[in-house]
Amino acid sequence: MTLKRLLSERRAAILEKWRDRVFACYPPETASFLKREADRFSNPVAHRLTEGLKGIYATLLGEAPAAEVTAQLDEVLRIWAVQDFTPSQALAFVFFLKPIIREELAGELKADAGLTAELLDLESRLDGVALLGFDVYMRRREKLSDLKVSEMKARISGLLRRVGVDPSTL
Amino acid sequence: MSLPKPEELARVNYQPPARGWMEVKPDFRPGTYCNAASPKWLEWIDYPYPRQWSVAEEDWQLPENWKEIVLEGMEDRLARFRSLKLFFDICVRCGACADKCHFFLGTGDPKNMPVLRAELLRSVYKRYFTRIGKALGELVGARDLDEKVIKEWFFYLYQCTICRRCSLFCPYGIDMAEMTLLGREMLASIGINIDWAMASVAQCYDKGSHIGATPQAFKDMIDFLAEENERITGIKTPVSYNRKGAEILFVTPSGDYFADPGTFTLMGYLLLFTYLDLDWTFSTYAAEGGNFGWFVSHEMGKRLNAKIYHEAERLKVKWILGGECGHMWRVCNQYMPTWFGQVPSFLEVPVSPVTGTVFENARVHKMVHISEFTADLLRHNKLKLDPQRNAHIKLTFHDSCNTSRGMGIFEEPRYIIQHVLPEGHFFEMPPNTIREKTFCCGSSSGINANENMELRMQGGFPRANAVRYVHERYGVNHLGCICALDRATLPTLLQYWVPEVEVTGITELVGNALVFEGEIERTTDLRDRDLVGVGEQEGGEEEE
Ligand code: SF4
Ligand code: SF4
Numbered sequence: 011m012t013l014k015r016l017l018s019e020r021r022a023a024i025l026e027k028w029r030d031r032v033f034a035c036y037p038p039e040t041a042s043f044l045k046r047e048a049d050r051f052s053n054p055v056a057h058r059l060t061e062g063l064k065g066i067y068a069t070l071l072g073e074a075p076a077a078e079v080t081a082q083l084d085e086v087l088r089i090w091a092v093q094d095f096t097p098s099q100a101l102a103f104v105f106f107l108k109p110i111i112r113e114e115l116a117g118e119l120k121a122d123a124g125l126t127a128e129l130l131d132l133e134s135r136l137d138g139v140a141l142l143g144f145d146v147y148m149r150r151r152e153k154l155s156d157l158k159v160s161e162m163k164a165r166i167s168g169l170l171r172r173v174g175v176d177p178s179t180l
Numbered sequence: 181m182s183l184p185k186p187e188e189l190a191r192v193n194y195q196p197p198a199r200g201w202m203e204v205k206p207d208f209r210p211g212t213y214c215n216a217a218s219p220k221w222l223e224w225i226d227y228p229y230p231r232q233w234s235v236a237e238e239d240w241q242l243p244e245n246w247k248e249i250v251l252e253g254m255e256d257r258l259a260r261f262r263s264l265k266l267f268f269d270i271c272v273r274c275g276a277c278a279d280k281c282h283f284f285l286g287t288g289d290p291k292n293m294p295v296l297r298a299e300l301l302r303s304v305y306k307r308y309f310t311r312i313g314k315a316l317g318e319l320v321g322a323r324d325l326d327e328k329v330i331k332e333w334f335f336y337l338y339q340c341t342i343c344r345r346c347s348l349f350c351p352y353g354i355d356m357a358e359m360t361l362l363g364r365e366m367l368a369s370i371g372i373n374i375d376w377a378m379a380s381v382a383q384c385y386d387k388g389s390h391i392g393a394t395p396q397a398f399k400d401m402i403d404f405l406a407e408e409n410e411r412i413t414g415i416k417t418p419v420s421y422n423r424k425g426a427e428i429l430f431v432t433p434s435g436d437y438f439a440d441p442g443t444f445t446l447m448g449y450l451l452l453f454t455y456l457d458l459d460w461t462f463s464t465y466a467a468e469g470g471n472f473g474w475f476v477s478h479e480m481g482k483r484l485n486a487k488i489y490h491e492a493e494r495l496k497v498k499w500i501l502g503g504e505c506g507h508m509w510r511v512c513n514q515y516m517p518t519w520f521g522q523v524p525s526f527l528e529v530p531v532s533p534v535t536g537t538v539f540e541n542a543r544v545h546k547m548v549h550i551s552e553f554t555a556d557l558l559r560h561n562k563l564k565l566d567p568q569r570n571a572h573i574k575l576t577f578h579d580s581c582n583t584s585r586g587m588g589i590f591e592e593p594r595y596i597i598q599h600v601l602p603e604g605h606f607f608e609m610p611p612n613t614i615r616e617k618t619f620c621c622g623s624s625s626g627i628n629a630n631e632n633m634e635l636r637m638q639g640g641f642p643r644a645n646a647v648r649y650v651h652e653r654y655g656v657n658h659l660g661c662i663c664a665l666d667r668a669t670l671p672t673l674l675q676y677w678v679p680e681v682e683v684t685g686i687t688e689l690v691g692n693a694l695v696f697e698g699e700i701e702r703t704t705d706l707r708d709r710d711l712v713g714v715g716e717q718e719g720g721e722e723e724e
Binding site for chain 2 (some may be wrong): 015036037039040043044047049050051053054055057058064088089092093094098099102103104105106111153154156157160161164165166167168169171172177
């Protein structure tokens, strides 16, 4: 059986562990809330983080085009770029997946040496995902600075138009 | 030191508040707090202890007897506001409010659970004003008032937008907004204020509007918007200023005449008033409907608010009409007559000159919200509308905390929307995010400072998350609201989370749709955007 097939079969269990590990980055009260509340609107952070993880996982398995991984990373990182996460803290979550997969598939990996080679390849792809993540995180931080500037202009945009300046061209 | 593993890196530095919440101190990370108020502003309004200080620095240069001032202030407020004492005493820590605050949901910081926010104040109350707290201290959740506590108050009381969502879920109706306001007052009493709010307050007190516009600039700007109306619609929308004997005084927040997209809403007001041939006037003195003073203290709120009735009396109008604003509305509706000290006898109970409707709900304060006024016009079939002129808009509606949860204005804006949009162009966000349960914009109550951007993006995330849902599901491209602060802050929020969605006031949509007698053909909306169907004959394009 190929690694991808196994990962697809164990998707629910692996994703749940990955998600729980991600939630554990928050204080305990928050982590337990993130896990408990199922409504996506009453618990938006959990919902969007979970969606992001699901998407990245599917892309790793080749179920979604690789180009989508940036958008999936953004799902997670746009939240952490405004929360208390430094870049290294924000990107660590990608690496959480490695030990989780190894643990979950421990038996199979022992039994089938061919799987290990596949796993090494997948792990190296994960490293690539993390590197892309740095770009995504940085773009979000840049977006925040842009917003500060554009909001300053927006505050007097009517006035600018009054004097014949188009605020969007500034 | 060994090199860290990802797991070690990712541990965000919080501790479980269930055990040691008193020990976890706020981390003043740039982006999550507002700058300290410049002494200049405090001097302008004669506020105590103006000084140059910085939030990030260790020493906040508190006045020598700061502790005395705060404790006396608390004692005084406990006597004056029975609600405060009640709220301190009756909370049973049931936790129903804990996960209802957008700041908790967005930041993940447990101290943003309303129950803990209240505890910041309550712990001091217990220590100094209850027998058990005096005797048992921390055992019963009481603690000494020290500078660290003051810093925590500052951090978390300015991470509350006094939106009252939590109190909706509290079995006792404990109102965190009230506590936050009183806590901020106590901070102000020792010279701790935020610059963004204080600058607006001082400018408003000195010049008449938050943005510091002179009466000339105010008039100039509104005249310009009237010209814009004429350019786009071919209709002259005359404005009168300080006109004695007008029937109605119209008051709106400065956001509506200085900043887009509020300006388009203002153009909508002018079109509507012209259409109705209303007898109305602006006042260049009561040129600011908003009231950042209320975000600072009751006393300052009162000071800034006073000009509205004074102008109404001076101009001898019969009643007051208010523009689309949230906190202005809460202030005018819930506080104004009390602050004024009496029912304003020089005003009459508002009656719509067009429909004859008596606004009984405004019997005391004599002020009507434009949404109530417009909805009544529609109910009586007084407006000819062409909803197709809004066919490029797919709308959802954000209930602003103050107008909705605060004042119960739920149906009026929706009723207007139904009339001005083509059928099938309006989509509600999920029920647990609208009406009473609406999620705050995350930037209200004076914290919409630029330097506070990260916090605002976190606080507004639950709102944006619901907007994104209707955008993805129904193709919604506009978020409507009847609040000027929303129009100022939601565009930024959405640019971060859902950049495909723009923000609009509701009267702007009315302005687009209003059909005037003998008008020229409209080809664009009030924002100069092509109307659906325009130019297609020549270009031969097909409608999507
Ligand atoms: S009033 Fe609003 S912002 Fe303040 S604690 Fe309650 S829910 Fe949070
Ligand atoms: S819901 Fe009310 S009683 Fe319960 S913890 Fe919150 S404030 Fe206290």
